[in-house]
Amino acid sequence: NAGVTQTPKFRILKIGQSMTLQCTQDMNHNYMYWYRQDPGMGLKLIYYSVGAGITDKGEVPNGYNVSRSTTEDFPLRLELAAPSQTSVYFCASGASGEEQFFGPGTRLTVL
Amino acid sequence: GQQVMQIPQYQHVQEGEDFTTYCNSSTTLSNIQWYKQRPGGHPVFLIQLVKSGEVKKQKRLTFQFGEAKKNSSLHITATQTTDVGTYFCAGTPGTYKYIFGTGTRLKVLA
Numbered sequence: 001n002a003g004v005t006q007t008p009k010f011r012i013l014k015i016g017q018s019m020t021l022q023c024t025q026d027m028n029h030n031y032m033y034w035y036r037q038d039p040g041m042g043l044k045l046i047y048y049s050v051g052a053g054i055t056d057k058g059e060v061p062n063g064y065n066v067s068r069s070t071t072e073d074f075p076l077r078l079e080l081a082a083p084s085q086t087s088v089y090f091c092a093s094g095a096s097g098e099e100q101f102f103g104p105g106t107r108l109t110v111l
Numbered sequence: 112g113q114q115v116m117q118i119p120q121y122q123h124v125q126e127g128e129d130f131t132t133y134c135n136s137s138t139t140l141s142n143i144q145w146y147k148q149r150p151g152g153h154p155v156f157l158i159q160l161v162k163s164g165e166v167k168k169q170k171r172l173t174f175q176f177g178e179a180k181k182n183s184s185l186h187i188t189a190t191q192t193t194d195v196g197t198y199f200c201a202g203t204p205g206t207y208k209y210i211f212g213t214g215t216r217l218k219v220l221a
Contacts, residue, residue, distance in 0.1 A: 059210065099144065
C-alpha cells in the first residue's frame with residue numbers, strides 16, 4: 001500500500017498560471033480532503049468529497065476547483081494562480097468517522 | 112461558521128517537564144481527533160475521542176474530551192525531544208467535515 005500520494009512535491013507558478021495538484025489513494029476510502037497550510041499556521045479545508053461524483057466546499061474554496069471521478073483520485077485545480085495561494089497543500093483520505101491519512105504535501109509558490 | 116481554537120500557540124519546555132494543549136470548539140462536536148506534525152512533515156493521526164468525558168491514554172500521552180463535547184486536551188508527561196512538533200486537534204459536528212485547530216507548537220529543550 002502506497003497510502004496517499006501527491007504530485008508534484010514542489011512547484012513554482014507565475015501569477016495567472018493554472019495547474020492541477022494530483023492526489024491518489026489506494027486504501028479504498030470514500031472520504032477525501034484537500035487542505036492548505038500557510039507557514040506557521042493550521043490547516044484550512046479547501047474542498048472535500050464523500051464519494052465518487054460528490055464534492056463540497058470547505059472553509060476556503062475560492063480560487064480552486066475539484067473533481068472526483070473515481071474513488072482513488074481527487075485532483076485540485078488552481079485557476080489564475082495568485083500570490084495568496086502560496087502554501088503547502090495536503091491531500092488526505094479516510095473512512096467515515098475514522099482517522100485521516102495525509103499525503104506528503106505539495107509545496108506551491110506563486111510569484 | 113465552526114471555529115476551533117487551541118492554546119497555547121507555542122510552548123517551550125525543558126526535557127522531562129509536562130506539557131498540555133487545550134482545544135475549544137464554538138460548536139458541539141460529534142468526535143475530535145488529534146494529530147502530530149513534525150517540522151517539514153505531514154500530520155499524523157494520534158487518536159480519536161467520541162464519548163462525552165472520554166479519557167484515553169497512549170504511553171505518556173493522555174487525551175480528554177469534555178463533558179459538553181466542545182473542548183479537549185492533550186497532556187504529555189515527562190516530555191522527550193522526540194515529542195517536538197505541532198499538535199493539532201480536528202473536530203467535526205458530523206462524521207466527515209473536519210475543522211482543524213490552530214495548533215500548538217512544542218519545543219523541548221534538552
